Amino acid sequence: MEIESLKQAALAELNAAQDLKALEHAKVDYLGSHGKFTALLKSLGNLPKEERPAAGKLINVAKVELEAALASRREELELKAAMPKQATDFTLPGRRRTVGKLHPLTQVTEDIVRAFRKIGFVVADGPEVEDEWHCFDALNTPADHPARDTQDTFYIEGVKGSQELAPPKKQLLRTHTSSVQIRVMEKQPPPIRIIAPGRVYRRDNADATHNPTFQQIEGLYVDKGVTVGDLKGTVEFVFKELLGNEVKVRFRPHYFSYTEPSFEIDFSSPLVKKMGKDWLEIAGCGMVHPQVFENVGYDPEVWTGWAFGFGIERIAMIRYEINDIRLFYENNVRFLQQF
Numbered sequence: 001m002e003i004e005s006l007k008q009a010a011l012a013e014l015n016a017a018q019d020l021k022a023l024e025h026a027k028v029d030y031l032g033s034h035g036k037f038t039a040l041l042k043s044l045g046n047l048p049k050e051e052r053p054a055a056g057k058l059i060n061v062a063k064v065e066l067e068a069a070l071a072s073r074r075e076e077l078e079l080k081a082a083m084p085k086q087a088t089d090f091t092l093p094g095r096r097r098t099v100g101k102l103h104p105l106t107q108v109t110e111d112i113v114r115a116f117r118k119i120g121f122v123v124a125d126g127p128e129v130e131d132e133w134h135c136f137d138a139l140n141t142p143a144d145h146p147a148r149d150t151q152d153t154f155y156i157e158g159v160k161g162s163q164e165l166a167p168p169k170k171q172l173l174r175t176h177t178s179s180v181q182i183r184v185m186e187k188q189p190p191p192i193r194i195i196a197p198g199r200v201y202r203r204d205n206a207d208a209t210h211n212p213t214f215q216q217i218e219g220l221y222v223d224k225g226v227t228v229g230d231l232k233g234t235v236e237f238v239f240k241e242l243l244g245n246e247v248k249v250r251f252r253p254h255y256f257s258y259t260e261p262s263f264e265i266d267f268s269s270p271l272v273k274k275m276g277k278d279w280l281e282i283a284g285c286g287m288v289h290p291q292v293f294e295n296v297g298y299d300p301e302v303w304t305g306w307a308f309g310f311g312i313e314r315i316a317m318i319r320y321e322i323n324d325i326r327l328f329y330e331n332n333v334r335f336l337q338q339f
């Protein structure tokens with residue numbers, strides 16, 4: 001019978017289709033509005049009236065069968081199209097995704113900050129492009145101090161077309177984080193308990209212990225009746241937190257224009273001994289100079305305080321036994337991966 005043979009031909013073609021495009025072709029060919037099977041349906045009208053119901057039924061059953069075949073072949077071909085074009089070698093080693101880490105200097109900074117947070121300090125911030133007032137004048141640093149020399153400090157020339165700012169507004173890259181002390185005290189009344197980590201810049205040639213940019217952390221504590229004992233106790237606590245309980249700290253008299261008295265802090269630990277030294281100089285500190293309080297509008301008769309500043313690279317070098325500061329800035333992955 002015509003219906004049966006047409007159905008078989010259609011099924012054969014649908015199943016023979018090797019891709020979705022060929023399948024679409026076959027569909028149009030038989031089931032489309034001008035398709036062969038559709039034509040069969042249309043020709044029903046030519047049959048004698050009594051034969052029509054039976055023939056119509058047959059055609060409809062065949063059509064349902066064809067549509068089911070079409071759907072199932074489509075599913076197969078869609079699956080095939082979604083398969084990788086090339087064979088997969090499941091024996092190949094996997095591709096490991098490397099997990100990023102924090103830079104060792106960031107890790108050390110975060111540890112220092114954590115240690116100070118435990119005793120109530122908060123983090124303060126200031127600009128790296130500073131002016132002479134905040135970096136030097138307000139810190140009681142005299143105009144002829146060598147640190148202010150262009151040999152030591154990067155000064156910033158006026159932006160093109162604008163007038164160069166006159167001292168003490170002259171712009172420079174801060175040489176230390178001590179400028180943040182002034183920024184904080186200008187903004188808020190005592191008591192103050194802050195630390196300020198950040199980048200600083202000096203016109204040094206890079207060598208194993210110097211880099212033109214490095215990081216410092218500043219501390220400032222202002223309240224009534226603050227003593228050198230508070231300073232020493234705080235410094236000792238933080239270094240023990242950072243580098244272990246065997247750490248010893250000693251203070252040596254020194255000079256800074258913004259503190260009086262001033263000290264240098266040396267510290268000793270098994271690691272320092274391993275480096276063949278008894279003591280390593282690590283930080284500067286002292287009791288805030290009354291003139292500095294005057295400069296920010298605090299009454300030096302009422303307020304007392306201490307400040308310190310130290311280099312973060314120094315601490316990281318001791319902690320990780322690194323002998324060249326430049327390694328921190330070369331971004332060599334093989335170096336950085338170790339921390």
Ligand code: DAH
Nearest residue numbers: 176259284285286307308309
């Ligand atoms: N600013 C000093 C430096 O760059 C370090 C320093 C010394 C900071 C004494 C202080 C301080 O706050 O009181 O080496």
